[in-house]
Amino acid sequence: MLDLLNGFVVELRNAGLPVSLTENLDAMEAVQHIPIEDREAFKYALGATLIKNHAHWRSFETVFEVYFSLRGPEYKLVEGGDDDTDIDELWRELQEQQKQDGSGGAGGLDSLTPEEIAQMLMSALMNGDQGVMRAMAKQSVQRFAGMEPGRPVGGTYYLYRTLRNLDLDGMLEKMMEQARQEADGDLTSLEERLEREEFEDRIEKFKGEIEAEIRRRLVADRGAEAMAKTLRKPLPEDVEFMHASRDEMVALKKSLYPLTRKLAARLARKRRHGRKGPLDFRNTVRHSLSYGGVPAEPKFKYPRPAKPELVVIADISGSVAAFARFTLMLVYAIQNQFSKVRSFVFIDGIDEVTDYFRATEDITEAIHRVNTEADVVWVDGHSDYGHAFEVFWERYGKDIGPKSTVLLLGDARNNYHASQAWVVKEIAQKARHVYWLNPEPRSYWNTGDSIVGEYGTHTDGVYECRNLRQLEAFVEKLA
């Protein structure tokens, strides 16, 4: 048991989760009180002692599943054992039913046609019966995934094979159809929406079951450590903007909002408490009266440091678009920390988009408008920093003043156009600060057509901003 837990903790640390020694000890003690047979409670016990940040919970769950879903025969007997018989029994019952319906043959699942399986699955989903769904998941993996021991293929491959055979999207439509029929063909749009969400939810759960089943089998085949390694995923704050998959994007977006709230609270606090204002003479004298005229408690004026005025100039072409989007979202989410925010986007032409954000409170909608409406293409829609900067200087250069802080976002991959770096120099002379944020890893800078160094010499600093963590750190420094 001790070894198992130790391996588990090591894997958690490998996955990037901070687990301290005391937390490890706590976990050891906690498991004395919770029987391992009670899987859910056991999971929560470990989670409560080891994981202190909700964003890390998913990673924890994955590792937990790999380590405790099936490992070594002794645990299989204890926890897997009765679970399995339950499901198998259910399964037999199902088959009985099927036989009574006159459709099933003599043997097990193999003798069922795919249509029959689909039929069974659909009725299971319609009824939302957890047990049957789990049994179905188990059987479908067995039948469709075609798993072979020792074959070096990732779990996603098996998942894909299983799901392809089940056609869950088609299933959703069929279920909706049936629901409509049951309600005599008349669902209000609200009801329809609710039904659909319910079914989607169930299908999602079913997919989860399949995934878990595949994982369980893979762990049995390859061992927990190897499995855990392949499943290791970066934490949301470490996902790189430029290479985020769609799921990771969604996760990123989700973690952006709480982050902005945190950031705003922190900045406001910093602003209020960071510095002490000058001595407030009147207030001090007033308070000295209660000490018999001795100014025992000096009072200070409330500090009111000026908020910076922010000008964001972002490249929104191709690969860096995601980064620009996140930065804009972040900046606007905390815009009350700045006295004014103006934003410009460019590819080879440049356009001001401040109004899009002003018009709506909904940042996602504004971003959408930025992407669809802003006039940023001048010739061919390939990044041309030089031209964009030139036009910016012509049109808006006069608005840059000693209060402005200018943020330039992009990878500075200029497609070998003229750099026009003098614009950046001019801006730097007029503005309070100019920073360049580059979403590329530092080692790629100034390679190929990247000329970040040339621009960078005129700025107050070029920062690598590959993930949320770095972006957050920069914004905090800024305000």
Add this chain to the structure above:
Amino acid sequence: MTTTDAGAPGSTTHRFENVQSVRDSLRGVNYLADDGIAGVAYLADRLQKPILVEGPAGTGKTQLAKSIAEITDSRLIRLQCYEGLDESKALYEWNYKKQLLRIQTERGEQGEDWTEIKDDIFSDEFLLTRPLLEAITATDPVVLLIDEVDRVEVETEALLLEILSDYQVSIPELGTITATQIPLVFLTSNNTRELSEALKRRCLYLHVDYPQLEREKEIVLAKVPDITEHLADQVARIVRSIRQLDLKKSPSVSETLDWARTLMLLNIDNIDEQTAKDTLNVLLKYQTDIAKAAKELSVESD
């Protein structure tokens, strides 16, 4: 490591038998706990550790502490955190006025030694206990709730560390006061800032999220008298649907309950689009959110 640890001083009896009993008794006071909540509460009792409860506003974090206090028959001592909270409001304070009075009454009388007075004025009599100290010194069973701990500054958090790990308070003039019995401690946080590692390490961590559909429905059924099963189901489903939207502030459980009560007052037993739209303002608090949700709910999904 063996279970003998459980016999540490100050913990003669455990409050809970097992996880299931925690859940059952919580249900008895109309708090529907899920696996995580009941499990962690049980563990906190066994390990004698505080629980740090995090989660969105209005998911019953504070209520959890109250309910636990109710089922364990304990007194609830609550420390509401806010910016600028300090020692004298959280831990203890010397009663300066009384001390001054004591010194003044002695003045002029002969024979009183200064050291005597000094010992005297720094005694229990002149000590004003604040929530944390009160929880430690209480002889009856107590549940200590430190509410919204993320509102205090990082430096102030340090105040809590001693009491959280060792259940004791050190007062320079008096020495260390150790707890006569280990209170159950809950800290709640709305996650407006990252709490310090030191604090987190001393606690069990519990994240309370919006409940699953089934649980939310049960909560509605339990908390809103006379509501029909059908309506509760609809309420829970619509709320789930709304939570999936990208809103400024998702409806919390308490707002769900408010909404259900409103519907009851209006004598509605079946929610259609119109009623949903008309009463959205109970559920959502931002105009943009309301507009968005109204649009979403009425627009056909295909």
